[in-house]
Amino acid sequence: MMQSFKPLGIRPELVRRLRESGIVRPTPVQAEAIPLIAGGHDVMAEAQTGTGKTLAFILPMLERIDPNVPHVQGLVLTPTRELAIQITAELEKLAPVTGVNVLAVYGGQDVDRQLRKLRGAVHFIVATPGRLLDHLRRGSVLLRRLSMLVLDEADQMLHLGFLQEVESVLAQTPHQKQTMLFSATMPAQVRELAREVMKEPRFVRIRPDKQVTLAEIEQRVVLTADRGKQDALCRAIDEANPFLAMIFAGRNGAPAR
Template identity: 55%
Template sequence: MIKFKKLGLSDDMLSILKSQRISEPTPIQEQSILLINDGHDVIAEAQTGTGKTLAFLLPMFENMSPNIDTIQGLIVTPTRELAIQITQEAMKLKEAKDLNILALYGGKDIGSQLKKLKGNIHLVIATPGRLLDHLNRNTINLDHLKTLVLDEADQMLLMGFKNEVRSIISYTPNNRQTLCFSATMNSEVKKLAYKNMHDPKLVMIEKKEVTLENIKQFLIETTDRRKQEDLCKILDEENPFMAIIFCRTKRRVDNLEEDLYQKGYNCKKLHGGISQAKREKVMKAFKNLEIQYLITTDVAARGLDITGVTHVFNYDIPENAESYIHRIGRTGRAGEEGYAFLFVAPKDETTLNTIEKEIQLKIPKRILT
């Protein structure tokens, strides 16, 4: 805990981390926490799974006061799942400092959110659309905001939230602290960040080798007609402990889930077209090992921390290498071995060549018997 202590964390916070068996800060935490604690604006680039959430939550908690009856911290994140995940992490820190935390995202009853907003809230974790809804209704006041976090900024812009983010920023005070966390720092993210920040400090964590050593990757050559049959063969051969199957669209997810369920596989679907209550139920069931196969779009590929996933199946080839890396990064975590399968039809050859070139690996073929 010595390194954490040097980062200026309180004894109460140190004991919370100890109880969670977190003893060493990750590189992103080590480089960001002191800067944030000192009040600097920070632009941080680090891959998913590097401890970004605690890198901003820990200093935010240190800098907020339960005795001030205003919203002091705001975290804006692109998806409901990420908002829920960050909220869960924040709730674990409440023992160190009893801050009132509210998650705002679509699909949740707006009435109950309005009721909670009338109380004393210190930290809000929100998706752009629902937050803007409240700001336009004047049901949330950010006049005394101390710290604004734009989490997964690249994904937020990719999902078309640029105007919403700009509008949200316009409701916050000019003297706020702004933190921008992103897996990639493309020109759009930089433009957004620098335009809205005061002399930001840049933290860049070197990307790990793209092809993580503990993920074994395999290529399955197939055709669109034969793909489902080949998937079932490999599922039966491997019988994964816990697996994620990625499809390109919501409709593809719906169809595959229905077909696999009919064949007796223990599976559930997850995508943006499903009600929020059901999405939460599915995620909880998957984390509790009640579901063996989670069939999903890329909504679950980014940021979600699901431990125990042994296999990832790219039923549909991802659009690019970055998406492929994010998908297969759901397995092989915490030193465990993981397996990733990529199904490729003849029409996918060009995309495959691009992915292999980018990850500098000729993915070995798995021949199905």
């Protein structure tokens, strides 16, 4: 396993910021994907959730974005608001080191607040497809100078029926751009999309070398209506009395995230 991010071409300031967050060694998907993305290649990466895919694409993107150019240069499309928030949180820790301005664009936010932020220089956008299309129709976001595009959790995005929206966004991006596709699985729909939008992609496939779900972790599923979520959660916590717990929630038939 690689011992540091420095051999991957990550600047010392970012390496220090990662270390402050307790991240010292790159994971396998980071070690393989970062050099390919830094080299300008289209990349198709398959790795399980929890393997560090987010840093695998945002670190080389931050290295390549020029903060002196006041245009959107990097775009990450995600299937859910929760994932957009998670990726943005990682970027907000790292982007100040590079001078890159980041904007999250997803449903449930105040549109006017987003519009005010877009009046300044935005270099990097993390978005869900539907809300980004709203801005594209308004003309408040322009992607004609976009140079790097990531479709994150592409299998989930297509599963949730975003293909038409993704294609509408792609139609407003330059033909000459770097495209990266990250996914936990690569079903036929994902491979077909890759053939349509990518140019000679390099492949990264990380297979788990150990069981991801540990026997010591108890997993429970609670089915409830939206209005009953809080009561069901409190009841489950009272009954299980966990020392540590993680809670994933889905809605409207969507998978829990």
